Amino acid sequence: MAAKVLIVDDEVAIRRLLRNTLERAGHQVVEARDGRDALALAAAEHPDAVLLDLGLPDRDGLGLVPLLRGDGQRVLLVVSARDATEEKVAALDLGADDYVTKPFDTDELLARLRVALRHRGSGSAAAPIVHAGELAIDLDRRRVTRAGEELHLTRKEYDVLALLAQHVGRVVTHDRIIAAAWGGDEDPRIEYLRIVVRNLRGKLEAPLPVGSVIANELGVGYRLRGEG
Structure with a gap:
């Protein structure tokens, strides 16, 4: 399932790794380095999915989770070095579809994204x-x-x-x-x-x-x- 994916991360090397991984899988990619850029690109580009780092230079990424999810049809995966249980629970409770801890396996990340996209694509109601x-x-x-x-x-x-x-x-x-x-x-x-x-x-x-x-x-x- 090809998708337009917004990467939100202030580290150039991580954005490059994610872009290469996603593009090899057939996805289209847009990038943001901070929260302000992320909100602007989400409004302009209408991505199908967001990969969100929590440690952004201008604001805490947790506060962006409900904003970037939009109407709830957009997939949002947190991809962060923060591994505290409280952070994971907070992100999921705010509406994140999944939480991937850095450093991550790219194949696992793609699988998590694929599952979330498929679930969103099938609508809010679960299959019978x-x-x-x-x-x-x-x-x-x-x-x-x-x-x-x-x-x-x-x-x-x-x-x-x-x-x-x-x-x-x-x-x-x-x-x-x-x-x-x-x-x-x-x-x-x-x-x-x-x-x-x-x-x-x-x-x-x-x-x-x-x-x-x-x-x-x-x-x-x-x-x-x-x-x-």
Whole structure:
């Protein structure tokens, strides 16, 4: 899926690396070195996606996340050397589609971008059936199968999996999962979420390695692995 991508980074070497990577993948690229340029180019060029560094010379990149996402149809990936859990959670809660930490693997970055673009291109509503490897999650019928065999999940297990399926390939924060699966009716402690995910992995992943279906983003949330 070719796209116009706005790179926002004050480091020339990083912009050059990203431009070469993106153009080899067939994308069109525009560049901004600070927040002011980024906002101006976003308005003039209407990019499909933004790769945003947080350490900009004129303002903190976190404040740009909701501004650069536009109407919500634009993909935004944070690409930053900041690796603190609080920074990642804040960016995702503000609307970033994903968070890639520098130094990054260019193939992984392209895969993350591809997943986010595909999700945006399919519209805001998730596909009725989401596939992740041998797993098929029928969101309309609340039915989960692996290699054609139906799996029996508890209500909480399904609620957690369904939310991850609606954002397949992208990290969903702990707080967002807890709010969706527990609401305000029960004590939403993160220990409960960990127990549910552990039980889910036992049903979805065995005999595969732990994390082969549901990946853990340490201190941030979980990601349902999908095709990149």
